[in-house]
Amino acid sequence: MSTREITLTVNGRRTTLSVEPRKLLVDVLREDLGLVGTHIGCEHGVCGTCTVLRDGRSIRSCTTFAVQADGADIRTVEGLAQGPELHPLQEAFWEKQGLQCGYCTPGMLMRCVEILERDPDPTPQSVREQIASNLCRCTGYATITEAVCAAAEVMRSGARAGTEVAS
Amino acid sequence: MKPAAFDYAAPTRLADAIDLLVAHADAEPRVLAGGQSLVPLMNFRLAQPGFLVDLQHVDGLSDIRLTDDELVIGAMVRQSTAEESADAAAGAPLLVEALGHVAHPPIRNSGTIGGSIAHADPSAELPAVALALDATMTAAGPGGERRIPAAEFFRGPFETALGPDEILTEVRLPRRPGGHAFVEHARTHGGFAVVAVAVDLAVDDAGTVTRAAIALSGVGPTPIRATATEQALVGTVPDAESIRSAVAATVAVLSPAGDVHGSSETKVDMARSYLRRGIELALDRAASRR
Ligand SMILES: Cc1cc2nc3c(=O)[nH]c(=O)nc-3n(C[C@H](O)[C@H](O)[C@H](O)COP(=O)(O)OP(=O)(O)OC[C@H]3O[C@@H](n4cnc5c(N)ncnc54)[C@H](O)[C@@H]3O)c2cc1C
Ligand code: FES
Ligand code: FES
Numbered sequence: 001m002s003t004r005e006i007t008l009t010v011n012g013r014r015t016t017l018s019v020e021p022r023k024l025l026v027d028v029l030r031e032d033l034g035l036v037g038t039h040i041g042c043e044h045g046v047c048g049t050c051t052v053l054r055d056g057r058s059i060r061s062c063t064t065f066a067v068q069a070d071g072a073d074i075r076t077v078e079g080l081a082q083g084p085e086l087h088p089l090q091e092a093f094w095e096k097q098g099l100q101c102g103y104c105t106p107g108m109l110m111r112c113v114e115i116l117e118r119d120p121d122p123t124p125q126s127v128r129e130q131i132a133s134n135l136c137r138c139t140g141y142a143t144i145t146e147a148v149c150a151a152a153e154v155m156r157s158g159a160r161a162g163t164e165v166a167s
Numbered sequence: 168m169k170p171a172a173f174d175y176a177a178p179t180r181l182a183d184a185i186d187l188l189v190a191h192a193d194a195e196p197r198v199l200a201g202g203q204s205l206v207p208l209m210n211f212r213l214a215q216p217g218f219l220v221d222l223q224h225v226d227g228l229s230d231i232r233l234t235d236d237e238l239v240i241g242a243m244v245r246q247s248t249a250e251e252s253a254d255a256a257a258g259a260p261l262l263v264e265a266l267g268h269v270a271h272p273p274i275r276n277s278g279t280i281g282g283s284i285a286h287a288d289p290s291a292e293l294p295a296v297a298l299a300l301d302a303t304m305t306a307a308g309p310g311g312e313r314r315i316p317a318a319e320f321f322r323g324p325f326e327t328a329l330g331p332d333e334i335l336t337e338v339r340l341p342r343r344p345g346g347h348a349f350v351e352h353a354r355t356h357g358g359f360a361v362v363a364v365a366v367d368l369a370v371d372d373a374g375t376v377t378r379a380a381i382a383l384s385g386v387g388p389t390p391i392r393a394t395a396t397e398q399a400l401v402g403t404v405p406d407a408e409s410i411r412s413a414v415a416a417t418v419a420v421l422s423p424a425g426d427v428h429g430s431s432e433t434k435v436d437m438a439r440s441y442l443r444r445g446i447e448l449a450l451d452r453a454a455s456r457r
Contacts, residue, residue, distance in 0.1 A: 002174065004175065020172065021172075021173060021174065021175035021219065022169075022170040022171070022172055022173060022209075024169070024170075024206075024210075043169060043207075043210050044207035044210055044211065045203060045206075045207055045270075045274060048271075048273065051273055054276075057247070057273075057276040058272065058273040058276060059273055059276050059277050060203075060273055060274065060277070062206075062210070063202055063203055063206040063207055063210070063274075063277070064202060064206065064277065065175075065199075065202065065206065067175055067177070067221070068199070068202060068221060068223065070177070111273065114272075129356070130272065132271065132355075132356045132357055133271030133272055133273050133274075133357065134273075
């Protein structure tokens with residue numbers, strides 16, 4: 001079977017690579033690009049640990065062929081920290097113990113990035129409903145919800161500080 | 168590598184997509200929409216198409232158009248796009264309410280309106296909406312275009328009136344002012360419906376039901392219309408007792424297959440209570456909009 005050339009922008013870096021059409025986006029990220037932060041669990045869209053952002057919206061990378069993402073902007077967990085500086089969500093997951101084994105965390109974080117980009121001030125109830133898309137077998141979700149709300153607060157005050165500096 | 172190998176094309180013209188399906192007929196080709204049903208099936212090798220025609224770049228399949236009398240949704244409109252569309256909310260609030268029950272946002276960010284309807288899962292929400300709203304499906308194939316009413320579109324579990332070389336291009340939903348409701352029981356938030364009910368009705372100033380359309384998912388091989396209930400409601404001012412007997416008329420003829428999610432009897436009981444809830448909610452909304 002033939003391969004196809006695709007171009008992906010992953011965490012801001014453009015790469016062109018040749019893939020078999022049957023190769024899943026999650027496998028291209030992990031195997032071809034070495035970005036093993038994105039995990040694989042169920043491989044049929046149910047658990048959410050493979051969640052990445054495509055053009056700003058969360059998708060399952062295990063139910064997406066890499067060829068379908070040709071030309072897309074992809075963000076993975078590796079794109080969150082800026083050098084040694086953790087993303088406010090990562091910081092809050094750490095602070096609030098929003099992870100135990102960590103298996104769900106890469107996908108959970110990317111889903112939470114989307115949640116906060118779409119609503120910077122969600123209620124705990126809204127967070128609980130929205131993270132129902134991603135399974136966590138350890139935390140019971142309470143600490144994840146706390147972490148997302150705490151990160152939201154940090155990000156809102158950061159955004160305000162940012163505007164003050166800019167103005 | 169989980170899925171079996173296949174060849175792939177991503178045409179930009181509908182005519183080319185159809186030509187590819189015809190040219191690769193021997194490879195058991197399939198069209199690829201959002202992939203949220205097809206890719207899991209391929210990951211398990213339950214589906215092994217030899218050729219995939221990706222529709223995502225085909226011109227003209229991703230528009231939402233609202234006219235005075237209908238909402239026209241391109242087959243490739245993503246479920247989350249429809250859910251957030253002001254035109255869809257104005258033209259078919261029943262569809263938008265149902266979309267909130269279709270899987271989870273990360274699935275809806277990929278899954279399409281057309282994909283869900285073409286896939287025709289007997290537990291899916293959107294086929295029931297299409298049936299309740301008397302939607303028309305536009306199909307394009309080598310012989311040209313044809314329009315298929317929802318009542319003839321769903322043929323069996325995962326089976327529709329579409330031919331192997333036909334592509335669903337749009338879903339046309341008539342605009343019908345009144346009250347709607349989509350209610351369902353799912354085992355977990357975001358799961359497929361065990362039983363789902365779609366209601367679309369209208370009442371006049373006196374509270375008399377002038378029109379009623381009700382469809383169920385999860386209780387048969389295809390979504391079904393609750394015709395007996397509709398007929399019992401129209402022309403009456405429903406109260407708790409008459410709603411109960413209108414619902415009983417449909418429930419009496421249901422014989423859903425039992426499975427791990429519930430026995431046949433349990434599903435019949437669910438259908439009874441969800442029909443009642445759906446009708447009451449739609450009546451409230453219809454009355455408050457008058
Ligand atoms: C974890 C999970 C939970 C889910 N929960 C639900 C749920 O609760 N309710 C629900 O209804 N669905 C659910 N789904 C399925 C989801 O809604 C799919 O998006 C939908 O069933 C298929 O749409 P798609 O665009 O992804 O189509 P695809 O997966 O790309 O295609 C599905 C089938 O339809 C055919 N097809 C697609 N588009 C066309 C077209 N335009 N013309 C002709 N044939 C076409 C394909 O060839 C294929 O056979 C779930 C999926 C997952 C992974
Ligand atoms: S691995 Fe993708 S959803 Fe589970
Ligand atoms: S931290 Fe273990 S699954 Fe979520």
